[in-house]
Amino acid sequence: MDRLFWHGGLHLPFWQSIVCFVVGCILSLFFFNTLVFFSTIILVVLVIVVITTKNTAKFYVIITLLVGASYPILYYHCVYSSNLSYDELQQKQVLHGVIEQIDNYQFNDRLIVKTTKIANTDLKPYALMRAQVYISRAINTQYSPKVGDTISIRAKFKPIKPRLNEGLFDRRLHNFYVGLKYKGSVSKTDDFAVLTRATPSHITNLGSLSRYSWLYRGVLFGDTSAMPANIKSAVRNLGIAHLFAVSGLHMAIVFGFSFWLGKLALLLVSKFASHNTLRITPYFIAIAACATYLHASDYATSAIRAFIMIALVCLCLLVNRSYTSKRALLCALLLVILVNPFVLLSVGFYFSFIAVASILVALDLTNKRRISSPLYQLAFIQLVISITLAPLTVLFFNGTSVLSVFVNLIAIPLFSFFVMPLMLCVVLVDYAFSFSTPYRWLDALLKLLIKYIERIGEHIAWHYVPPISWQLIMLTIAAVLLLLYYYRSALLTLPILVFYYAHALNKEPNLTIRILDVGHGLSVIISKQGEAVLYDLGARYQDFSYFNHLVLPTLGINRLNLIKTVISHDDNDHSGGLTDLRHAGYFSTISGFEKACNINANWLENVRFKSFAAPHTAHSDNNSSCVLLITSGQFKLLLTGDIEAEREHTLLAEPSIQNIDVLISPHHGSNSSSSEGFINKTQPRWVVHSVNAYNRWRLPSLAVVTRYADYGTKQLATSRGAVKIVVTSSGYTISYAKQQNYWFLVD
Template sequence: MDRLFWHRGIHLPFWQSIACFVLGCILSLFLLNTPVFFLTITLVVLVGVLTISNLKTKIVVISALLFGLAYPIIYYHCAYDTHLSYIELQQKQLIKGKVERIDDYLYTYRLSVKPAVLGTEKIAKYKKLTLQLYLTKQSFDKNTVRIGDTITTRAKLKPIVPVVNEGIFDRRLYNFYHGIKYKGSISNNSLFKVTREDNKQRARFLNFSEYSWLYSAVLFGDTSKMPRDFKHISRQLGISHLFAVSGLHMTIVFAFSYWIIRVCCLLFNKFNRLKVLPLLVGILSCALYLHFSNYATSAQRAFIMLCAFCICWQINRAYIGYRALMFALLCVFIFNPFVPLTVGFYFSFAAVLSILLSLDLIKKFKIRSYLAKFFVVQVAITITLIPVTVFFFNGFSIYSLFVNLIAIPFFSVVLMPGILLVSLLSALLQTDLFILLLEPLLALIVASINEFNDIGSWLNLPSISWQLTVLLLISSLLLLYTSYSLYLTLPLMVFYLSQASFNQEQLVIRVLDVGHGLAVLLSYNNQAVLYDVGAKYSDYSYVKSVILPTLRINNLRLMRTVISHDDNDHSGGLTHIIENGKLSTISGYGKACSFKANWLSNITFESISKNSMFKSDNNNSCVVLVTYKHFKLLLTGDIEKKREQALLNDRRIADIDVLISPHHGSNSSSTDAFIKHTNPSWVLHSVNAYNRWKFPSLKVVERYASNNIKQLATYHGAIKVSVTDTNYAVSSQKQLKNYWFLVD
């Protein structure tokens, strides 16, 4: 057990202090969200510290914990606390900054700009702030601005508020970590000045090659230009890590530069004695590579551990991987204590720790074969990362172990060195010949990976709590150290599987966060009914990004799909419903809105028919009453005043429990008479934050409030209504994940 505490050669308080500092940072990030659990951990740590006999050690360790608690707050106010006031958001602001990224959409270009000046304030370089500015293709062409240009313009900005849904990637945390806060549009009559610099492209292939996205992904971990289908297949196969800069990439870059300088030193006797020169060049090359990879967490960790290895090698001291990993953890947290908000942090450190433990296992059993060693390491990584993968992606790749046994050696020996060599030669000799020679190999790789599109290699699993994830991760790591860990791992697995297979007999209503639009998913006994499908923009739709993942995560089978009316924000994703084989589920669309059925067990879905057709498509919306024992839900689509008046005599919709607000809370709807007739306990508004129509209308909000009706909007995240035999509960995703550092 000695090696797990790393106390040989360095005093134990040093490692305890690092652990307490890191723990303090994590507590500071999440303390307000789960106080009981983290306060318990804090008390356990403090009790453990107080048992130390040495008073000096107690003071050092407690000080490290307190500093860790305070450091994220200090860092936040130094780096992240840049906000525009309400008055500033109502006016156009002067923006001057460097273009870091350009995304090409159907009708617009989206520029990611790092501002140097915003309004009347100069923005320091260390500030985490990025603006997203949209240029319409009607007014600007693709050569108007390039990456690396400095632009000066004026734009009216508004905060970026991503959608938040249950079990789906929380983009709020991603945007916060990268400082992506505000967005705005630039019209052709706005001030727009471009200062073009001599952009030093990373390499010529970024513009020349058909597979420039693959070069960027392999070399720098930049997957922004990677085709969506290819990215999806890579994740399904479990090889996404190959396109994230890690220790494997850093080792290849170091070895490449080290041996070039080493050979040069051998050729020139004058430099043969400078044995430190190859090490310095290797480290400098890796530092440059770290910069090009945009300081990804895994790249930082790999660089720090590599530097530690080089120092130990040079001073002839033993390199202890656990110490290097612990020191890298400290450095990463000092660089940015909000790093636990990123997915890559957990994968990177968990994978390396599993590698170190597996190497000890190899020594213990005296395994000599290189193939056997590689197999043991790969098995260790796979087992360790399964809980993390299930937590973040609601499943894991079935074939990842076997695919990586082939992919990693090929990537390490052929692909990465080949692309690196071609890139350097093309940049030095200013020729595209080498790129052309590599193109057939890249085409073969892409085609081969695309062949795995339909093999079904991904196993979907129900969502897992982070507490259980931590316990499973710890038990899997301990499993590499001692077989007695099975006594912890097996009960946890049985508990998780029993919870996953347990079928709760209750109605669950999810008003999904689909921006400006509507999608309501009702589920019971692993079966679901969908009312409206949200919007579709070009190839993007909320069906693919929100609805289908929600069905998979919760193991739901879609039985029926009801479309209220033919507006994009309600029916735009219908084509993707059909493409995914759900055509047979569509019911009650348009004139077919006439039904009374029990699509979900004993839950009644009843359309509220119209006495006559209305001129307005909104007023022809398919209104549906859902009844379950004591509970009533009314789905209203986009009905307005005239349709509401026609419903005032219908006693079926009187005294309902939950109302989906008509027309997203527009003032053209939700008349006082309709509110009094339906008399809901709750009204739910499906809207996005800062929408241009300012839904829900302030007058409508006041109208519901004056009738003592509780309200909730989806700009607080997806809303969940859990209905039992005797009661029901309403909650939103942002209420469940209310981080102190997030400001909408």
């Protein structure tokens, strides 16, 4: 094995078996969604291979493929399979765990707790479960929990159900990967105790003395949780988000800095050290520093990959063996997946490994094309990385930064050779000598840096791209590699480009209605021929806005131009995004708001919008909601806001609200609405309840669901995902947002 690995005599079965193991894991996670069927297939194939195969190499590779396919199943049952039963979710449970993160909100704080015990069950050390615990500010002030504390609480928990909207990031996979399963709230009547206080850690407090501590955490450790929302937006628009994620570049800087620091320290005591000690010790010092940095970065995938590759380089140098970057990358890939095969669900995994692979490709091309200038090499490498990663950015983030290639030519050297080394020096001086003055010196430079990031980022727009399949992404990356190596292969990329741009430029010919999954709230997009009308904006909580995070991206990736906006009434769950609507430049599109709602227009081709304004005698904001009837041919959609039985009674005299095809249930399916007379008048074929999963009001109300069922109305709820309606000349279809089912996800 030593001969095969170190001396380049490529033993195909060994390296192929690594690839087969990875492929097996991918098949297991993404292609087989019935566990029993999958297990049966594994056993049948294994028996056939054992009986019929005579070629030892082929046998070895196939067995490795099957082992790779089975490994995630075994790992799941050991690490991820801990769940609360239905009966346990109905009662308050005791949870013990360690606080990993605290997010401060206006009235409460959110604790991310890594669970060690729940419902009288001690979890195994290798079992992974995290919970969100919301604690009121009054209780939090009394107990003052800190990151690293071990706490005990008694509260009622419910599963976390992320928003599910077509074409947007599927947070279900992320939550599963990190083990984030349940959430609960601690009230004054619940038990809360801090069992053990965390030992103050110098590592976690590095940079805390700076007014830009969030920037230190972001640049040095990849923690962007405290980064202001406007800076996050600017960083995304500039295409420099990778600078705030621990990467091989960060690890290389730490390694180089600690290596030469160790070498310098040993030279000062060279009289007392042997030659062999002087040669070997700096490597151990650097590896130890990298291991510490890996721990401080919370074992990010890219950091693990970089650490493994650096460790392999050092091992090769210490034992005088040859080294190839491609094999080290392959070994790093194997080890990372062995640590956790579900890392394949992580977006960072793909960016990390494909970025390194593209760097190796770029270096190979610079040698072939004899590019000797360091500046040209840097520009070419950055160009290759940007082109290679652009399809991934489109796949995972529904768009790309238009000028990222040019911005990174300045940003990467600036952060690599100035910002990060300076930050590293400042925090080390503080750590070693408790000398905080350098923070003030560096803060003046950081203020200037942040100023330019914010200003430039505001003038560069994020370019949304229509949804694209992973198959087309793979074809695009393959076409890019062909184009880089063989310029004549440009013709091979033409079919892909033609297919993609034909798809991107195609505008929806039919009326399309998207009832978005915005939790407890409402937001509906009605669109046709590239133009859209928006009814309600969803809620806003602190720095989080559904309008910014869901509505705008949905408009962007579907190439929709927002021409009109109607806001039913002034409740946060319907109008919370009003400030964000104004900042996005759409304030002038508002054509109806609560009682100021008088609409009778054809905003979209052959689509009629007619409002029913609230009477001035309405006794509540809910009953002041702007009710909007949308008609296209024989199709009718009725949007009702939060009207209650009192307002419903006033609508019974309107003949046009009869025989509704799709009704958005008034007041989210509350029993204060959807009265018997209103349902009898509208006779809806479908009703959609815009509600949050496991909401505390238990909406839609069982009484309301029963009333609609008695009239034969089919019912949907956005708690299961966004609802999409496509209206054609021959009828309409209604369905939930498309979602991939996985055998390891438990609803």
